[in-house]
Amino acid sequence: NSCTRGIEQYCKPGANFTYNSIGKDGQPTQGGYSEAIVVDENYVLRIPDVLPLDVAAPLLCAGITLYSPLRHWNAGANTR
Incomplete structure (x- = not known):
């Protein structure tokens, strides 16, 4: 499945949403219009x-x- 194949963006339990969702650290994400953002290094x-x-x-x-x-x-x- 997507979760175990390293494509987290398609894995509902571990999805990596960037617009108005909650990040892995429990903080709200700010999307692509922020002045700064903390992201997983796999996506940089x-x-x-x-x-x-x-x-x-x-x-x-x-x-x-x-x-x-x-x-x-x-x-x-x-x-x-």
Whole structure:
């Protein structure tokens, strides 16, 4: 199941919601519009200082939205 395969976002007992829910520490989460947020290190990546944020932003949500199904369906060169 999702809980044991490391995809907590689909695991109801251990779900990792970021908008108006209660975090693992019992504190309310503040979502994506906070000035600061405490998150599990498994969901964080470092954006190098040399990469402008306006260039990096499309790689995040939009990027993973496209990347995940490509990986799931083993898309690649010479595939349909």
